[in-house]
Amino acid sequence: MFAVDTSLQGVSRHALVTAGHSDCDTGELAFHEVILDNSSLLGVLDEGLFHLLERLPQERLTSSVANLAQARDALELTLQFAKSREAFGSTIGSLQHNAFRLAEVDAQLAAVEALVDRCIDDLDANVMSSADGARAKLLSARVENAILDLGYQLHGGSAFLADAPIHRRWVDGRITRVWAGADEVMLHLIAQDLGLHP
Incomplete structure (x- = not known):
């Protein structure tokens, strides 16, 4: 390097x-x-890849924290909209289908936040595994995108406007399933941790 x-x-x-x-x-x-x-030269000649690989789990955890912050922000934005936007005589958030979908992504977000919190504790104790970093990164990006997709849908046509806050978040969120390793790379690492060798 x-x-x-x-x-x-x-x-x-x-x-x-x-x-x-x-x-x-x-x-x-x-x-x-x-x-x-x-x-x-940075480090030892011909060992740059190993230096990078050593820090990837920490990078993935850092990405996970950012993903969760963006997911929480998008959920709050969507909840505010769902509680104020009226259709069919009530707010769209009070419609059972929408309320249950919002409740579901909130539960998923809480579960991933617990995983990421555990990984942070493990990193502090210097025991976080590469596979756990991959799990946190995979699930945090997926829950963020699920929340963004739902928020985009609930905002309706207004979400398609380039200056709509949910639009910007939705576009920015697309990359989280790629940066710090694509979903498929995370799945590969997790599969290896399970003793599988795809």
Whole structure:
């Protein structure tokens, strides 16, 4: 692993426009015949991948915490809307189908919050496994997206407006099932922990 001075000859970069998280800098770096010396080396030569792998469970847990914060925010936004928006003579949140769907995602969120809390305690005790980090990341991203999808649906056509708060959250939430490892990578790690080798 190397630290590369972006002013070196052969280094090029350009910004990428993303669908979500427009407030974050995302870019592409290209290296064409860039010459580095030993002072650019980070860690031990040929062990960069191992350094990265060592920190991935912590990165996944950090992502899980962010996912849950965004999920809780989206649920609160949706609950406020469901309690104030009227249709068919009552608020949409008082309709049994909608109320039960909101109750279901709230229960799922509480369960994943408990898992993430346990993982934080395990990380503090230096005993968190890679598989538990994967479980937390997988489920936190899934519950966040379930809440966002429900919120988007309950907001109806107004959610499709680009400046609608639920729209921005919904678009930003799409990436959480990919960053810090896609769902399939998390499932692979969990399967390995179960003694399965897909």
